Amino acid sequence: MYDYLIVGSGLFGAVFAYEAKKRGKKCLIIDKRDHAGGNVYCESVEGINVHKYGAHIFHTNDKRIWDYVNSFVEFNRYTNTPVANYKGELYNLPFNMNTFYQLWKVKTPAEAKAVIADQIKDLNITDPQNLEEQALSLVGTDIYEKLIKGYTEKQWGRDAKDLPAFIIKRLPVRFTYDNNYFNDTYQGIPNGGYNKLTEGLLEGTEVRLNENYFDNKEYYNSLAPQIVFTGKIDQYYDYQFGKLQYRSLRFDQQTLDTDNYQGSALVNYTERDIPYTRIIEHKHFEFGTQPKTVITHEHPAEWDGSNEPFYPINDQLNNETYKKYKELADQEQNVIFGGRLAEYRYYDMHQIIGSALKKVETHFGTK
Structure with missing residues (x-):
């Protein structure tokens, strides 16, 4: 029925699906969550686009990637100055x-x-x-x-x-009076939130939500001759070399009856005994003027397998374990591994998009 089964609807899977569709291929995307878009997903609250999985600020020096994302949605001029x-x-x-x-x-x-x-x-x-x-x-x-x-x-x-x-x-250190956190040529937030970007990428591709690949791996594998896998690589191989480690996050979200809580999208709290690392005020990403505001306290957390894996712990032990999984992945003829979890590395958004485009060009042999 399909040329490609894509496991995960985040940026890597969405870009691959869009590019495959352009090349006349039929893709099915499945995602275990109840929404598409992976960690860049935004939820509308009081007319504010809330970054549900932490602050996502797009920045790149690559004009090709900047033009690519702006072809789906226009990005604003937001500059990160935490x-x-x-x-x-x-x-x-x-x-x-x-x-x-x-x-x-x-x-x-x-x-x-x-x-x-x-x-x-x-x-x-x-x-x-x-x-x-x-x-x-x-x-x-x-x-x-x-x-x-x-x-x-x-x-x-x-x-x-x-x-x-x-x-x-x-971490940037500058001996100039410059509060711009990212020193990249291009920076901004999609007008209307990141869902505009992922919806554009996924338009015309079938997406099934609330479907976990590992609930029926054999069935899903039967749907297409090629698989694009963006989940945890150790889970794909049934943890045979042990589990890779991650750090997780917990988000405490509140709607406040004020139009401006802290005057900045991001305020970091650097004391060890304050349990959260930062407070996000989402409306400032898009210069919002709504009468209410939404804030999120971002709490770091140990990853225990039941919560979301956010940051790979790329120490020597984990990197050596990952290498064993990668050796298996490199032998696969019909499975493409891509993204933060499948490659066990920290990616910024522009890097994931760049990685997906490179994978597409290598796989299809065309630009």
Whole structure:
């Protein structure tokens, strides 16, 4: 009946389905959730597009990908400029001259660099071995203690000394007065929410919701000669090498009878003893003027198999386990693995779309 069975309706599966349809192929998408779109799904509450699975801000330097997503829905000019709250004090993110002035009253890059150099001169960190050492070597002790340590340890549920150094390398540090978190050429949010993007990608493709591939794997495999699998790769192989580990999130959503709660889409809470990492105020993603507002407290959580796996824990043990699964996946003739869970890596949205387009070009041999 179908040329492709696609397991999962997130961005990877949706892009593959759209591109396959353009090439005359018939796809069936199944998803265990009651909605399509994966983690970029938005729910309308009080006229506000609520990011149900945490804040999603699109950013890329790739004009091809920017033009691609804008062909389905026009993106607005939203720029990510989060604020950090440490014991009631507010600091601009990412770390930049505004942050350094707020901390030390320094006004020039040379003064800021001098403060950081003075703070780390006796630490003797030449080859950072963990996240703590990496962060200290980048920004010194004040920023590490106030704005990194507590937040990161909450996020990952582990001591900073036990986390790999590469995690913090994603964090921008700038000696300019620039609060733009992402230094990419293109950035924004779809006007009307991310559902506009996924609906455009999925238009004309059959999507069945509330259907779990693993409830009847044999039946679903019989529906198409080719499978695109975007779920957990270890589950696909019945966990034969053990379970890969993840961090999860829990969202506490509230509708408030005020038009503006915090004045920013994102405020991070960096103290270790505050249980949530940030508060999201969704209306600010689209410059909303609704009379009410919706906020979400984002709580990090251990992944126990029953909640959603959000962040792969790419330490040495998990990476070695994943390699064993990937060796099996590479031998498959009729199964394409793609996306965050199937590839066990952290992806931004533009990276998932780019990965799906590359997979399509490799698979079909055409652009």
